Amino acid sequence: MGCTPLFRVVSFAACLLASLVPATHVVAETTDNHRELTLWYRNYDSPAIRNLVLLALDKTPEYGSYELLRSLEVSQGRALLELTKRNNRILDIANVATTADREDSLNPIPVPVDGGLLGFRVCLVMPENLPKFKNISSLEDLKARKISIGQGTHWPDTPILEANGLRVITNPRFEVLFGMLLNQRFDCFARGISEVLFDLEQPRASGLVIEPDLLIAYPLPSYLFAAKHDHDTAHRLQLGIERAINDGSFADYLNQYFGRAMNELNLKRRTIITLKNPYLSDESNGVGRKTLEELSRRIKHLDQ
Template sequence: MITRLWPVLALAACIHVQPTAASESESKSAPTRDYILWYRNYDNPAIRNLVELALRKTSEYGEFQIIRSEEISQGRALRELANPQSRILDIANVATSEERETFLNAIPVPVDGGLLGFRVCLVLPEQLSLFEGVSSLDDLRQRDIRIGQGAHWPDTPILEANGITVITHTRYEILFGMLRNKRFDCYARGVSEVLFDLEHNKADDLVIEPNILLAYAMPSYLFVAPDDHETAQRLQLGLERAILDGSFAVYLKNWFGRAVSSLGLDRRTVITLENPYLSEESRYVGRRTLENLERRVELLSVGD
């Protein structure tokens, strides 16, 4: 059933790029292309596998190799991607915003099924009592629960627009130490990324708060340089083919089903926040994601 949801979402969102397949003659002569993927995405096997899936589905564009970029912050990664003189990276997966869709080339298919906008809190075990009984945005404000986020992440202005205190840093890795030092109370992480965080950041001393789910419309897209139309066309065509043949649904289940199931999303109190920073197209995609939260959890949960 999940394969029926995504063609609708993808076609509704796919406005910026109209993919065109390369001709057969071009396919035979196309050289191997290196695609430099932002290191944070490369190190995340789910995102790296999705990029590989899209590229495999478009063999007429030629052979490919995915290369890890140097370690740079999200803000610099997007600046370099927008710079026509730079070749530090070719592809980055980040949460979208109207501004990002203006100066970069977006492939508007939510890479994780829209789960990035569903957030849980990484916390210190001794801080769990701070979250007991929290069931609304007003509760978060009244208890002055501080949330840690990246300085250049679009989550930061979203949370601030909803009256939440946000503590930031430019580096994702540094925020774990800031949480340990009690600079903030909750490191809000996407449902699709939090288990990876725990497994790859030596975070055995941290726990996932079990009762609340922050939810806001924030699709996560692949982005390329504004003038790199061929890569945009290839990625979008590959994702559309994966949606239509069912392999995208298999990807979502394989990579995010365990997280949805183990985090117990169906038992959490959902606190919905407004996101005023989306384009009209992405607002529609995000709204559909929020509206279909219950069904999405059911479809992605492990088991038949």
């Protein structure tokens, strides 16, 4: 695949995935079967994730026609629980950060949907709290300032942050966390650089700003998942993404949805604070660490 899109770091992410993702070698016989596939509502509402799923499905016509539907509005924990059930009727696909337990209980498509950017976090904050973040340069500084971080109850970020000694305030509902930050229940809502600009465009984030100096980083690949028994959906998604990587359309996708963030968040001038993630499988830990190290190095050498 070509590796010369507009944004060098995002381009690198696509090229790295081409070398790390093993081919499935699974090809379905051409079929006229039609399936309704239901995507978790938060992913469906995200233009980036919804369009990645559509891209993968469009590149695998031999699996049959499809209609992509929006799920009921259930929490991340409930969505993943439903995917473990054979009689699940709520959803077929979810995109979440991976853990060893999730890979064991579900059917992962082991390609980071954002090229590995989810593990790079900036803080959404109240404007009046910006001085609290000045001159922080290390994990120890974060602890000493007693910075509290808001996260979802069932998100893998929560135990990662806690394992690194940080104070975390949680709620099972994503939307509620914005109100908690506005009410100063915590100091920083840590959001992925691939998510935060979309967040700020929503009415619920009115009055919040992005803290300008810090970039919290840890290995955290974000995968699409299907149900453990739903091999057809998992195979179709993986084959479709592999084809997109190989023909260059995955790199185009990364640039379209994440290139703006790479430009607007002024990453080069931010202080990177690297955390450990002890909850990955061996395979995902290898992908996550390599991507984190290389993206961190390239961020520091971005042309401004």
